Amino acid sequence: MVINLQILWLFLLALPIACVAWTVTHEEVFREPREYCVNRCKKGRTILERKFFYLFTCEYCFSHYVTLVFLLLTGYKLLLMDWRGYIIAGFALVWIANVYMSLFGLLRQDISKEKTEIKLMEETKSLNTEIKS
Structure with a gap:
């Protein structure tokens, strides 16, 4: 019974982790801070500075900190109820959250492709109508 509840928590807790990581690293609302981080990542003087700012541009990297x-x-732990449970839970949550983000990325890509195809079909139809007239 306890393991079933832990597994349920694993898949549910990974959802907000994926949401936060994706939003910060991809969505328009955080575009300016992300662009600043990309700039500092590319032009930072030290490797530590470049790697620090890179963490805010990569959903995989950022998901570790969100996790x-x-x-x-x-206080979620997976399999073991001591400090090792936190480590296991952390890596499992990061992995599941990144699976969610990958699936979401593919879904958005498909939606974008469909919108582009529909727009092209409408433009072709409009052009054909103009030619016939």
Whole structure:
């Protein structure tokens, strides 16, 4: 019973982790801070500076830190009830969250492709109508 609940928590807790990581690293609302981080990542004087700012541009990297925050907020542990449970939970959550983000990325790509195809079909139809007239 306990393991079933832990697995349920694993898949549910990975959802907000994926949401936060994706939003910060991809969505328009965080475009300016992300562009600043990309610039500092490329032009930073030290490797430490470049790597620090890279963390805010990569959903995989950033998801580790988001996961850490969620582990601190929830106290979630996986399989073991001591400190090792936090480590196992952390890596499992990062992995599941990144699976979610990959699936979401593919879904958005398909939607974008369909919108482009529909627009091209409408333009072709409009052009054919103009030619016939």
